[in-house]
Amino acid sequence: MNKPLPLTGIRVIDYSHFLAGPFLSRSLAAMGADVIKVERPPLGDAGRRHGYFVGDHSGYFLQQNMGKEGLCVDLRQPQGAELMRRLIKSADVFVENYRPGALKKLGLGYETVSKDNPGLVYCSISAYGQTGPYSSRPGFGLIAEAMSGAMSIIGVPGEAPPLFRMPLADMYTGIHGVAAVCAALFGRQSSGRGQHIDLALYDCMVSMHDFAVQAYTMSGGKELPVQTGHDMPDSTVYGVFTARDGHLVIAAQVDEAWIRLARLIGGDALAADTRFHHAAGRNANREEILPLVRQWTIAQENVAACVRALDEAGVPSAPVQTIDQVVNDPQIAARRMIIEQDHPVLGKIRLPNLPFNFSESEPLTPRVAPELGQHNRTIAVDLGFTETEIDAMIANGTLYSA
Structure with missing residues (x-):
């Protein structure tokens, strides 16, 4: 029981x-x-x-x-x-x-x-x-x-x-x-x-600040976090990228994930480039790296093809889903994150659940x-x-x- x-x-x-x-x-x-x-x-x-x-x-x-x-x-x-x-x-x-x-x-x-x-x-x-x-x-x-x-x-x-x-x-x-x-x-x-x-x-x-306050205080006020747009300069590659039919996010800021991403988008030569094997090198050379990632995502058939290839390569990624896609996501259904209630006036209603x-x-x-x-x-x-x-x-x- x-x-x-x-x-x-x-x-x-x-x-x-x-x-x-x-x-x-x-x-x-x-x-x-x-x-x-x-x-x-x-x-x-x-x-x-x-x-x-x-x-x-x-x-x-x-x-x-x-x-x-x-x-x-x-x-x-x-x-x-x-x-x-x-x-x-x-x-x-x-x-x-x-x-x-x-x-x-x-x-x-x-x-x-x-x-x-x-x-x-x-x-x-x-x-x-x-x-x-x-x-x-x-x-x-x-x-x-x-x-x-x-x-x-x-x-x-x-x-x-x-x-x-x-x-x-x-x-x-x-x-x-x-x-x-x-x-x-x-x-x-x-x-x-x-x-x-x-x-x-x-x-x-x-x-909630996980980085901004510590960056400012621990740098003695020299580091003031500002807007960065669609990626994080201190965590290359970690951001939003455009495909032919929408957008996706890629999280390859960890060394091993970067090497797998590099091999996917640029072959063994890019994966072997030691300049990019550590976070400091990737951040310093982000203006060289990011265009390569963007060129690859836009060259694929669509967002789904990008994510499929990244999954197969072992690189964390996900589509930027719209709300209709979220509501109909099989993972959300499996986790009961949309629940159905019987309302005395409205009939069946569906609302977000809580994650407990x-x-x-x-x-x-x-x-x-x-x-x-x-x-x-x-x-x-x-x-x-x-x-x-x-x-x-x-x-x-x-x-x-x-």
């Missing part, structure tokens, strides 16, 4: 919106946690109004909030505030991504709620963190990506940096939140106490993201409210559903 998922029995309150927080809690749900998505009336999470849309339903919201129950409550109402306090008291984890200090004003700051629930792991996500001169400034992932220097080193030299078109700051911060929450839950096993986790989009983006695989637990298809306030009554009953009290809260708008 399969064992329960690792976080089975952990209750998570997701009082966050848009992406970093919802992605964090969605990940915890995929690991077995019981996640309750708390939203504010009358509109709920702003992610509900972010495309792609089918009818009134946002694919963005459906993707980041699958696997959760839905509660919509007005915290300005006394009973709403009481319900939220009971809910947090019952929880193991609380996730929020409001501007620092905002929840403190509502009586939901860590110092307050941890008095009633000392074991609570309280995770705050913000643009700049809870401390520092920028802490009160608003921000989204784009802001952190720009501030971090990451945008300054992508794109073509002399042109404005492009948008990443993937939410790196939000997703990277969200997955750091998963790690921090799990670590805090583990630490609670011995200490009996939870703690406040302070995550910043800006911090997480800066931590546990040997002792069978992967499950999570429930679809909740409608606004879908589980109000069942959650309130679980917290000890009577049917009469719940009816009154629905009548006066404390509990709201669409």
Whole structure:
């Protein structure tokens, strides 16, 4: 019999919106946690109004909030505030991504709620963190990506940096939140106490630099990484190349891979050229090497022919796939990275899965993201409210559903 998922029995309150927080809690749900998505009336999470849309339903919201129950409550109402306090008291984890200090004003700051629930792991996500001169400034992932220097080193030299078109700051911060929450839950096993986790989009983006910051600091400020276009001057050959019907990437920056690539594109003579047998030599002579690679890729029949020849030669490469190719890739199917759900209104929907695989637990298809306030009554009953009290809260708008 399969064992329960690792976080089975952990209750998570997701009082966050848009992406970093919802992605964090969605990940915890995929690991077995019981996640309750708390939203504010009358509109709920702003992610509900972010495309792609089918009818009134946002694919963005459906993707980041699958696997959760839905509660919509007005915290300005006394009973709403009481319900939220009971809910947090019952929880193991609380996730929020409001501007620092905002929840403190509502009586939901860590110092307050941890008095009633000392074991609570309280995770705050913000643009700049809870401390520092920028802490009160608003921000989204784009802001952190720009501030971090990451945008300054992508794109073509002399042109404005492009948008990443993937939410790196939000997703990277969200997955750091998963790690921090799990670590805090583990630490609670011995200490009996939870703690406040302070995550910043800006911090997480800066931590992602694998080379740029060290190059600058360790060179005494002499080495300032800049845009390099389609390849990396410090890792020849490692970049994007053009074929007749599209593009591919080649990663032959390691000595052995280079020799195999050289033999493929230039025969034994190029493979034997000792100037290129080490990284320093290849980098110094990149203007001689790169045209040879480009000439070879454009001379092949198509991208597939390039990749096939490179595979046979033992040189790492891949096509630059479009999204339709990704969705229909047999490897993605084998890994269950696109999952199908039965939506009560939309019917069959297909959305990206999460990459968690546990040997002792069978992967499950999570429930679809909740409608606004879908589980109000069942959650309130679980917290000890009577049917009469719940009816009154629905009548006066404390509990709201669409």
